Amino acid sequence: MGQVMSYGLTQTDVEELREHSGGKFSQQEIEALYKRFRSLDRGRKGYISAEEFMNIPELSINPLSHRLERMCESINFKEFVGLLSAFSRNASREDKLQAIFAVYDIDGDGLVTADDLGLMLRHLAGSSLGEENISRVVQRAFQEAGVTGKGFAFDDFAKALHGSPVALQVDIPSEW
Numbered sequence: 001m002g003q004v005m006s007y008g009l010t011q012t013d014v015e016e017l018r019e020h021s022g023g024k025f026s027q028q029e030i031e032a033l034y035k036r037f038r039s040l041d042r043g044r045k046g047y048i049s050a051e052e053f054m055n056i057p058e059l060s061i062n063p064l065s066h067r068l069e070r071m072c073e074s075i076n077f078k079e080f081v082g083l084l085s086a087f088s089r090n091a092s093r094e095d096k097l098q099a100i101f102a103v104y105d106i107d108g109d110g111l112v113t114a115d116d117l118g119l120m121l122r123h124l125a126g127s128s129l130g131e132e133n134i135s136r137v138v139q140r141a142f143q144e145a146g147v148t149g150k151g152f153a154f155d156d157f158a159k160a161l162h163g164s165p166v167a168l169q170v171d172i173p174s175e176w
Helices: 011-020 027-040 065-071 077-085 093-104 114-128 131-145 154-160
Strands: 047-049 074-076
Touching: 011 027, 011 077, 027 077, 065 093, 074 077, 093 114, 093 154, 114 131, 131 154
Parallel strands: none
Antiparallel strands: 047 074
C-alpha cells in the first residue's frame, strides 16, 4: 500500500485523499485533518458521529450547524475531507455555492423551495424576524431571482447569488 506515516496514513492514502478533494488540500493539510479527525473519533471506530462532528468549535457556533449535523449522521475520514474541501481556500466559487445549496436544500430534492428558505431563515434569525417578515423575505428573494416554479434549482441559486461574496473558508492549522 505504501510507506506508513507516523500518524496512520500511507503516502498512497494521502494521494488518494488529495485526488478525492480535487487537489484542494496539500499533504500537510490532509495530515492535519487526519490528526483532528482521530481526536474527534474517540472510540477509534473509523468514523465520527454527528455529535462528535459538532465538537469542532468552529462548527458548533455556526448558526447552520444543525443542518450540517443532520446531513452527516456519521462520517468517515474520506467523507470528512470531501465535505471540508468545499470550504478550502482552494475551492472554487462554484464548489462553495454547491455546498451552500446542499445546506439550504433541506429535503435534498434538488430545489431550494420557499419552505426550505423559510426554515433556514428561522434558524438564522431565531424569533427576532417573525413569521410575517420571513414570508416577505422569502417572497422577495423569489421575485428578485425571477423564480416562478416550485423553487430555486442550483443554477437559479447561483444566479441569485451572483455578485455576492462567498468567502467560506476553513483554515487548517498544522497543529490541530
